[in-house]
Amino acid sequence: MDIDYKALIENIFDGLYLVDKDRSIIYWNQVAETITGYRSEEVVGRRCRDNILVHVDEDGQSLCHGRCPLQATIQDGAFRDAEVYLQHKDGHRVPVWVRAAPLHDTEGNIIGGAELFTDLSASNAITTKVNELEKLSFLDSTTQMANRRYLEMELHNRIAEKNRYGAGFGIVFMDVDFFKRVNDDYGHDVGDRVLKAVARTFMNTARPSDLMGRWGGEEFVGILKRVNEEGLRSAAERVRSLVEKSNIRENGLTLKVTVSIGGTLANPRDTADSIIKRADSLLYRSKENGRNCCTIG
CATH class of the missing domain: 3.30.70.270 (Reverse transcriptase/Diguanylate cyclase domain)
Structure with a gap:
């Protein structure tokens, strides 16, 4: 049975992006475009911490430098989730539930990370x-x-x-x-x-x-x-x-x-x-x- 995995990943209910070990974005699905306002071609090749989503917690404290769940997951391989606020391209804040997972090569080495995020803004x-x-x-x-x-x-x-x-x-x-x-x-x-x-x-x-x-x-x-x-x-x-x-x-x-x-x-x-x-x-x-x-x- 042939399955079009790419179409599935593009259109799942959650935003999804993949990064390498330096947190440079290598993939950005269509739902991520909808939730954030950023098109794939605007973000692929850039680092997620470089003034794109600018994640903060509910107290407004920045997570992109030193407190990033995705960065911690890339470092230790543990799965993480958190409720955070990302910044939409238009400037407003959007509450999202993020889940970070490590990406491995065929030998089991961590080569990056994946982040799924769900829009909680009703x-x-x-x-x-x-x-x-x-x-x-x-x-x-x-x-x-x-x-x-x-x-x-x-x-x-x-x-x-x-x-x-x-x-x-x-x-x-x-x-x-x-x-x-x-x-x-x-x-x-x-x-x-x-x-x-x-x-x-x-x-x-x-x-x-x-x-x-x-x-x-x-x-x-x-x-x-x-x-x-x-x-x-x-x-x-x-x-x-x-x-x-x-x-x-x-x-x-x-x-x-x-x-x-x-x-x-x-x-x-x-x-x-x-x-x-x-x-x-x-x-x-x-x-x-x-x-x-x-x-x-």
Whole structure:
């Protein structure tokens, strides 16, 4: 029986790439292209640590130099897996589950490594939500997120649910630091790319029950159900760190941005207006404290 193994490997559900002992990429399948945005011809021959996927953990700590699971597997031959965030070609972060395995020659010597990675961003759910919002005119056309109208409606629903059933929730209010400077220095097209990258990273850190949207300009709001203060702080810090460790490449330049965040839990006396105002004031406290930080209160 003849089996077309290459077609199978190209179209499995996971991204797959192979590297030699120096971690130079020798193979990159079609699913890897879909998940990362990089075509095979853009990466084959380059080393995976050379500013391509730029893997970080959930705290934003780099894994490419000294903490790379694939590098460790090539060194000792052990299989490894980990949940990490890779950087898409467009600049946003994508959560993936990676599994590293050694490659051997016919004599059993390790000659490189293989990494499978699964997209954990619930992209199908995001696509479904985008389609729903688009039909209802609740979609922000630039970022493909919920717009302010939908966020306000959802806030009123969450307040009503809290008052009736005691269902708690929290919100995070996020602003891109020095965004006017980005538009002034690079133009509005690049500014839109920054907004899209930040928005996608924000959405990719969310649970299915959370709603992330664009409030206006460079401001974003997240509504998180069933969360306590520690969980709210963790969610805010995660997106802050991932944005900080990401970048956008434009005409040979590398552009990095940061975000400031304010977060708060709903209290028994809150209205939709009061919780937004409190989160907004906490956001500006982050701005006053030097930006690129989170203030939860």
